[in-house]
Amino acid sequence: MSGNETSDTIYIRGVSSHNGITTLIVGGVALMIGNLTITLLPELFFLAGILVIAAGIIALTMGFFKIREPKYSLEITKQHLVYHHRLxxxxxxxxxxxxxxxxxxxxxxxxxxxxxxxxxxxxxxxxxxxxxxxxxxxxxxxxxxxxxxxxxxxxxxxxxxxxxxxxxxxxxxxxxxxxxxxxxxxxxxxxxxxxxxxxxxxxxxxxxxxxxxxxxxxxxxxxDSVKASAVRADDTHNSAAPIQD
Structure with a gap:
């Protein structure tokens, strides 16, 4: 599980941000293979080379956007829930x-x-x-x-x-x-x-x-935990308040 928990905060990392570097590498390799196919192999393989290059460009684009995403998509604290996006x-x-x-x-x-x-x-x-x-x-x-x-x-x-x-x-x-x-x-x-x-x-x-x-x-x-903590805090405050004559 890619979520990361601390004593006060829970971090959620979305699956959409995974494997950004790997996707870039795959895209780069696909581009090289496509170029080599077009350059070195007979014309019969030209269309295949173009398709491989297109796939490489798509992979590079996906990888670029993946690595631009924040490390965590969600941050859960005792005060609020925060959604993080590159925008x-x-x-x-x-x-x-x-x-x-x-x-x-x-x-x-x-x-x-x-x-x-x-x-x-x-x-x-x-x-x-x-x-x-x-x-x-x-x-x-x-x-x-x-x-x-x-x-x-x-x-x-x-x-x-x-x-x-x-x-x-x-x-x-x-x-x-x-x-x-x-x-x-x-x-x-x-x-x-x-x-x-x-x-x-x-x-x-x-x-x-x-x-x-x-x-x-x-x-x-x-x-529920936050609401329960608020109730306990109110009870503690009320019990500690001095009695007015």
Whole structure:
């Protein structure tokens, strides 16, 4: 298991970041083999050499992006859960977490688990201050299949809306403040996903070092532990408070 635990923090390293150097080496070797095939072998092998070169370029590209990823995709502390990406990060405070589970969608008469973990927040707007615009842009693209799943489920139930997957660039906060741009689009996307799938924020299983259900169990255990610690701290504080006459 690639997760790393300390006394106060649990680190999760996703499978998507594994073997970056190995992938680069494989890609480089494939490029050399392809070039040698084109240069030294008869013309009959020219097409094979081109295919090997193409495979090498793909492997090099994959390896490049793998080594650019942060060492750990998730950091679990006593205060919060932090997601790390090469484009930024987001954070969920424990007292803002309402529910965590594997989202499910209807497919005919069956319920199908998505390859994701979903987080439902008590206050989704609190997350907007903890996420960079660059990461928001990436997540809006990454989440398009989730929106498509919602649309597909709606169509199967006879309620097709024809959503074009583009969110409104304006969003009114509960405080009355009007925000615009990609942050507003992300807020509207969270609202749509919560309405359709029941969760505001999602993590792909590729970002995990264990199955989705095992990760859900870990987060629930951490959440319960934090709540229990808070209760004990309150009890200690109350018992230590002087009695007022």
């Amino acid at each position: 930024g990060k987001w954070r969920i405070e424990w007292d803002n977490l309402q529910r965590v589970d594997v989202p499910r969608v209807h497919k005919g008469l069956e319920h199908i688990d998505l390859e994701m973990v979903g987080f439902r927040l008590k206050d989704p707007e609190a997350m907007l201050a903890n996420i960079s615009p660059r990461l928001i842009t990436h997540l809006l693209m990454e989440q398009r299949p989730l929106v498509a799943q919602i649309e597909l489920s709606n169509c199967e139930s006879g309620r097709c809306y024809g959503d074009d997957l583009i969110e409104d660039a304006k969003y009114k906060m509960r405080s009355g403040e009007l925000i615009k741009g990609v942050t507003a689009m992300f807020a509207n996307r969270m609202r749509k996903l919560q309405s359709g799938l029941g969760y505001d924020v999602f993590i792909s299983v590729n970002e995990l070092d264990r199955s989705a259900h095992e990760f859900v169990a870990l987060i629930r255990q951490c959440h």
